[in-house]
Amino acid sequence: MNRRKRMMENLDQDIRDFIERETQDNIERGMRPEEARYAALRKFGNVTRVKEDTWGVWTLGWLEQLRRDLSYGLRQLRRAPGFTAVAVVTLALCIGANTAIFSFVDAVLLERLPYPHPEQIVMVWEKPPMGERNGISTMNFLDWKRQNTVFTAMAAETGGSMTLTGGDRPLQLQGSRVSAPFFNIWGVKPMLGRTFAPDEDQLGKNQVVVLSHRAWESRFGADPKIIGRTISLDNKPYTVIGVMPARTPFDRTQNLLWIPLAFKPKEMTRDYHWMISWARLRPGVTLQQAREQMKSIAARIAHDYPESNKGWSATVDRYQDTFVDASLRRSLWVLFAAVGAVLLIGCVNLANLLLARGASREREVAVRSALGASQRRLVRQFLTESALLSGFGGVAGLLVGYGLMKIFKPWTPLFQLPVEADVRLNGHVLLFAAAVVVATGILFGIAPAIRSARSDLVESLKEGGRTASSGMGRKQARSGLVVAEVALAFVLLSGAGLLVRSFYQLQQVDPGFESTNVITMWLPMTSAQYPNGPRIISYLDQVREKLDGVPGVLAAATTSALPLEGWSDGMPFLIEGRPFVDMANRPSAGFKQVSPSYLSSLHMRLLKGRWLAETDTAANVPVMVINKPMANRYFKGEDPIGKRILIQQIIPGQPALGPEIPWQVVGVVAEEKSDGLDSLSPGMYVSYKQSPTVNTALVVRAAMDSALLVKSIQTAIWQLNKNQAVDDIQKLDQIKSDSLGPNRLRATLLGIFAALALLLAAIGIYGVISYSVAQRTHEMGVRAALGASRWDQLRLVLGGGMALTALGLGIGVLGAIALTSLLASLLFGVSPHDPWTLTAAAVILAAVAAAACYIPASRAAKVDPMVALRHE
Amino acid sequence: MPTKEQRERIELLQGTLDLLILRTLLLGPTHGHAIAKAIEMRSEDVLQVEQGSLYPALHRLIKRGWISVQDGTSENNRRAKFYRLTAKGRRQLAIETSKWDKLAGAIARILRPAEQEGKP
Numbered sequence: 001m002n003r004r005k006r007m008m009e010n011l012d013q014d015i016r017d018f019i020e021r022e023t024q025d026n027i028e029r030g031m032r033p034e035e036a037r038y039a040a041l042r043k044f045g046n047v048t049r050v051k052e053d054t055w056g057v058w059t060l061g062w063l064e065q066l067r068r069d070l071s072y073g074l075r076q077l078r079r080a081p082g083f084t085a086v087a088v089v090t091l092a093l094c095i096g097a098n099t100a101i102f103s104f105v106d107a108v109l110l111e112r113l114p115y116p117h118p119e120q121i122v123m124v125w126e127k128p129p130m131g132e133r134n135g136i137s138t139m140n141f142l143d144w145k146r147q148n149t150v151f152t153a154m155a156a157e158t159g160g161s162m163t164l165t166g167g168d169r170p171l172q173l174q175g176s177r178v179s180a181p182f183f184n185i186w187g188v189k190p191m192l193g194r195t196f197a198p199d200e201d202q203l204g205k206n207q208v209v210v211l212s213h214r215a216w217e218s219r220f221g222a223d224p225k226i227i228g229r230t231i232s233l234d235n236k237p238y239t240v241i242g243v244m245p246a247r248t249p250f251d252r253t254q255n256l257l258w259i260p261l262a263f264k265p266k267e268m269t270r271d272y273h274w275m276i277s278w279a280r281l282r283p284g285v286t287l288q289q290a291r292e293q294m295k296s297i298a299a300r301i302a303h304d305y306p307e308s309n310k311g312w313s314a315t316v317d318r319y320q321d322t323f324v325d326a327s328l329r330r331s332l333w334v335l336f337a338a339v340g341a342v343l344l345i346g347c348v349n350l351a352n353l354l355l356a357r358g359a360s361r362e363r364e365v366a367v368r369s370a371l372g373a374s375q376r377r378l379v380r381q382f383l384t385e386s387a388l389l390s391g392f393g394g395v396a397g398l399l400v401g402y403g404l405m406k407i408f409k410p411w412t413p414l415f416q417l418p419v420e421a422d423v424r425l426n427g428h429v430l431l432f433a434a435a436v437v438v439a440t441g442i443l444f445g446i447a448p449a450i451r452s453a454r455s456d457l458v459e460s461l462k463e464g465g466r467t468a469s470s471g472m473g474r475k476q477a478r479s480g481l482v483v484a485e486v487a488l489a490f491v492l493l494s495g496a497g498l499l500v501r502s503f504y505q506l507q508q509v510d511p512g513f514e515s516t517n518v519i520t521m522w523l524p525m526t527s528a529q530y531p532n533g534p535r536i537i538s539y540l541d542q543v544r545e546k547l548d549g550v551p552g553v554l555a556a557a558t559t560s561a562l563p564l565e566g567w568s569d570g571m572p573f574l575i576e577g578r579p580f581v582d583m584a585n586r587p588s589a590g591f592k593q594v595s596p597s598y599l600s601s602l603h604m605r606l607l608k609g610r611w612l613a614e615t616d617t618a619a620n621v622p623v624m625v626i627n628k629p630m631a632n633r634y635f636k637g638e639d640p641i642g643k644r645i646l647i648q649q650i651i652p653g654q655p656a657l658g659p660e661i662p663w664q665v666v667g668v669v670a671e672e673k674s675d676g677l678d679s680l681s682p683g684m685y686v687s688y689k690q691s692p693t694v695n696t697a698l699v700v701r702a703a704m705d706s707a708l709l710v711k712s713i714q715t716a717i718w719q720l721n722k723n724q725a726v727d728d729i730q731k732l733d734q735i736k737s738d739s740l741g742p743n744r745l746r747a748t749l750l751g752i753f754a755a756l757a758l759l760l761a762a763i764g765i766y767g768v769i770s771y772s773v774a775q776r777t778h779e780m781g782v783r784a785a786l787g788a789s790r791w792d793q794l795r796l797v798l799g800g801g802m803a804l805t806a807l808g809l810g811i812g813v814l815g816a817i818a819l820t821s822l823l824a825s826l827l828f829g830v831s832p833h834d835p836w837t838l839t840a841a842a843v844i845l846a847a848v849a850a851a852a853c854y855i856p857a858s859r860a861a862k863v864d865p866m867v868a869l870r871h872e
Numbered sequence: 873m874p875t876k877e878q879r880e881r882i883e884l885l886q887g888t889l890d891l892l893i894l895r896t897l898l899l900g901p902t903h904g905h906a907i908a909k910a911i912e913m914r915s916e917d918v919l920q921v922e923q924g925s926l927y928p929a930l931h932r933l934i935k936r937g938w939i940s941v942q943d944g945t946s947e948n949n950r951r952a953k954f955y956r957l958t959a960k961g962r963r964q965l966a967i968e969t970s971k972w973d974k975l976a977g978a979i980a981r982i983l984r985p986a987e988q989e990g991k992p
Binding site: 010014017055057058 | 909938950
């Protein structure tokens with residue numbers, strides 16, 4: 001390239017020189033200067049044309065050379081179909097896996113958020129005295145909104161699941177209640193109609209709804225005239241004003257609809273934290289300024305309302321920094337590193353193969369360089385060949401990658417990826433794949449190319465039948481590569497081992513309940529229909545009675561939160577007789593309102609005292625049962641039974657707290673896992689009869705496969721209330737298994753990659769050992785002739801292979817110890833340096849390596865001395 | 873201005889020009905204009921060097937490593953690009969010359985068979 005450029009500069013100068021000389025000649029012949037110059041130019045002819053032709057001498061040659069290299073390379077590859085197939089398949093798998101994982105990394109971690117000026121979008125939280133982030137209360141939100149000058153808009157959001165009626169059956173639609181500026185903060189436009197007008201979050205104007213594309217398609221038949229239509233949600237008329245566009249975050253969210261969040265008078269509270277909030281920074285305002293202002297507003301509120309806010313502040317987070325969950329981020333990087341390592345191992349294998357091939361092509365190289373091929377020229381030829389291979393591998397890899405991405409995508413647990421992540425093969429991913437192809441081509445091609453091109457001419461031509469490849473240098477290079485791939489494979493294998501073990505440990509955790517044959521479902525109830533405690537209690541009593549009558553039902557219970565799906569509330573509490581703590585600064589613990597049949601429906605274990613009884617009603621002493629973590633943490637060395645815990649009353653159907661109720665602890669149960677199998681959460685159970693709530697889920701234990709009961713349970717409920725939606729019917733087994741979804745996916749993917757790495761490493765070892773056996777046939781023959789036994793021969797070869805493996809394992813252990821600590825936050829019940837896992841990985845790897853060595857070793861052992869010696 | 877009638881002039885075959893350039897440079901390194909002039913003069917203006925083909929030919933020879941190019945100073949102290957025959961080019965010239973002799977002889981035998989036999 002450079003040379004070409006230099007040459008063209010030469011040419012320019014030369015042409016000028018030529019014309020000057022010609023002009024001079026013409027002047028000497030008696031022409032006038034202008035005339036002479038004109039004649040010279042005319043004689044020279046078309047300067048551009050000359051330049052182009054000369055340029056062509058260089059360019060065409062370059063292309064020509066490439067064309068020749070390519071066709072020569074293709075011929076070489078066609079001549080070795082086995083080698084080509086192994087190489088292309090290896091590359092396709094490695095590049096495919098990398099492309100697939102990268103499509104997730106790109107969508108989740110690298111892509112900019114699909115909103116205008118995403119760096120201005122923030123989340124604002126309340127900061128409790130012990131903690132960083134908490135939900136926010138109505139009055140605090142309204143004060144923030146009015147007093148701040150740092151945001152252009154602020155919106156609160158809270159869950160707004162609603163029952164759609166008007167069809168055959170009531171249908172529950174997951175939704176959100178949001179303040180009017182919500183959509184402006186995101187800067188998104190609807191596909192049809194409009195989003196909320198500024199005053200539509202005022203009572204009386206709030207009977208409007210925006211649908212997601214998914215809801216519009218699945219529930220309303222993609223009706224193009226939906227705008228203006230009135231639909232019935234929770235038995236109230238709502239006018240559809242907009243439909244959000246498809247394939248946007250607003251289509252990937254769980255929410256199917258949005259309605260305005262208009263605060264009712266009874267929702268105007270300061271101590272019930274039931275919302276989250278979003279805001280957009282005013283242009284020019286820094287995050288720091290926003291944080292400072294929010295802190296000072298919160299301090300003022302805390303000063304004015306110490307009862308609810310003493311010690312509370314505000315936390316402002318940039319959305320783009322927090323929308324990806326830390327463990328998802330970590331998992332993706334780990335997986336990305338793992339596929340990268342697999343690719344590296346693949347490259348090492350190919351480099352090895354190419355080195356072996358280079359050895360068998362030594363004579364060819366010698367002849368070519370004797371005929372005048374420069375070293376550079378030879379390196380180029382070899383690199384063209386490896387580029388051809390990686391090109392084919394890349395095309396195949398892209399197909400594999402697309403397939404893998406399509407397979408992995410549904411594996412990701414539902415709604416685990418941020419809604420902004422649009423996983424697909426986009427330009428970035430293609431660019432990445434192309435870069436990987438080029439990089440691999442160079443990576444596995446350069447070392448063999450240089451080695452092959454540098455081979456000693458005289459030696460390889462001189463040395464009769466045997467080639468010089470058994471020379472020390474090449475052998476060391478190949479051995480080094482094997483050691484490297486064993487080390488890499490070991491790191492992957494131990495990483496995968498740790499994740500699998502941690503997944504196994506999680507499965508062994510006692511969840512505190514038995515999930516077999518239990519079915520769960522939600523019964524959405526509105527506070528309009530069930531405005532007070534007695535109404536709720538009598539409805540739930542009837543539901544339970546109905547369910548108990550369904551044949552096949554062993555036990556049926558109601559609960560305000562399902563197992564493994566959190567607590568319905570986190571309630572601040574004070575244990576009677578302990579030093580007084582401000583209302584705003586009390587510790588809080590999980591709180592669930594259940595029916596007395598909850599314990600028997602789930603087969604939970606009572607450890608002490610008694611469980612809730614049907615006789616614990618509003619007329620009697622309020623009682624609660626606490627779980628073991630609660631007893632351990634707050635009643636250390638004390639008997640909790642008989643102690644009283646003060647908790648503010650939860651007022652049904654509204655975000656408000658009433659007077660304190662002294663709950664008497666009557667029992668302790670083994671922990672029913674609530675926040676995931678890997679966490680420990682203190683919590684309390686009370687009867688819905690003493691603390692009614694409209695949050696109602698059913699837990700039904702069946703005598704047989706619980707799925708068979710779904711129909712009869714629904715029928716029973718609809719006999720009682722035909723407008724009762726039955727939502728989100730799931731087996732408890734499923735909930736339990738879903739709660740492990742991310743762990744399972746991580747373990748599975750890393751396991752697959754580790755298996756791939758193991759396979760590649762085995763192929764690599766096999767290749768190197770069988771090649772060295774082939775090279776040493778003569779030596780083996782001599783040994784056999786001198787009386788070496790089969791066992792001696794076997795040991796010789798196996799020993800060589802295993803020595804490499806051992807060295808690789810040694811380096812791998814160091815690597816694993818350095819790297820597995822990155823996994824620490826993803827592990828449960830196993831140390832990142834778990835000796836058992838590392839040992840198991842080493843044993844597996846050693847066994848595979850031994851097997852890979854054994855095949856060529858047994859071949860060596862069978863060497864017939866006569867044949868081997870005649871081999872010359 | 874051309875000094876001979878246009879029709880008496882002969883355009884060079886490709887390859888032939890290469891040979892003539894090599895031959896010209898055998899006398900010593902020189903610049904592009906001088907090469908063209910030399911060929912025209914030594915052929916008594918029968919051979920016309922097209923500039924359109926001179927420079928591509930020079931570069932082709934450089935690429936093959938038969939000639940090299942260097943900066944130099946010409947007779948009247950002007951800087952110019954000097955083309956120089958390389959050792960490889962010298963060998964090539966010998967090969968090409970003998971090839972040319974064979975070719976020319978063969979063509980001559982075909983075109984003038986009688987002259988060869990008839991005249992003593």
